[in-house]
Each structure stands twice: as structure tokens, then as C-alpha cells.
Amino acid sequence: MFKKIAAVQALEDLRLVLWFADGETRIYDVHDLMASRAEFAVLEDESVFRGVRLVAEGYGVSWGDELDLG
Numbered sequence: 001m002f003k004k005i006a007a008v009q010a011l012e013d014l015r016l017v018l019w020f021a022d023g024e025t026r027i028y029d030v031h032d033l034m035a036s037r038a039e040f041a042v043l044e045d046e047s048v049f050r051g052v053r054l055v056a057e058g059y060g061v062s063w064g065d066e067l068d069l070g
Helices: 031-036 038-044
Strands: 005-011 015-020 025-029 053-055 060-063 067-069
Touching (some): 005 053, 005 060, 031 038, 038 067
Antiparallel strands (some): 005 015, 015 025, 053 060, 060 067
16 A cells, blocks of 8 residues: 655755655655666756656656656
């Protein structure tokens, strides 16, 4: 079962801080994702990476209309 994300914020060095609805906070490093999936290479552009937002009622994050992570 996926945990609901209450908020997300881009940090330096391609990391995200995720605040979950249950009060937990996690830091997620996006480097491994970028290394394993070519479509995520666009996130090296800091202006794109900082555009992260919540989607799917808090069950994922997205960068624009084409790139998301559940």
C-alpha cells in the first residue's frame, strides 16, 4: 500500500523532501532514478527539478505533464 504524500519540496543535489499524511518525513535522492531511467535525465536541469508537484491526490509527484513518479 502506498503512503499518501501531504507535501513535497525540491532540495539541492537532486533530492526531494516528502512529508507524508501520517507525519513521517523522508528524503528521496533522485540520482538512482535518473541513472536507471533515461526519461528522468531532464531533471538535471534545476529549473525543471524545482517544478515538482503533488499529483494523484497525494499518491505521486510530477514534473510537468509527461514525467511522474508514484
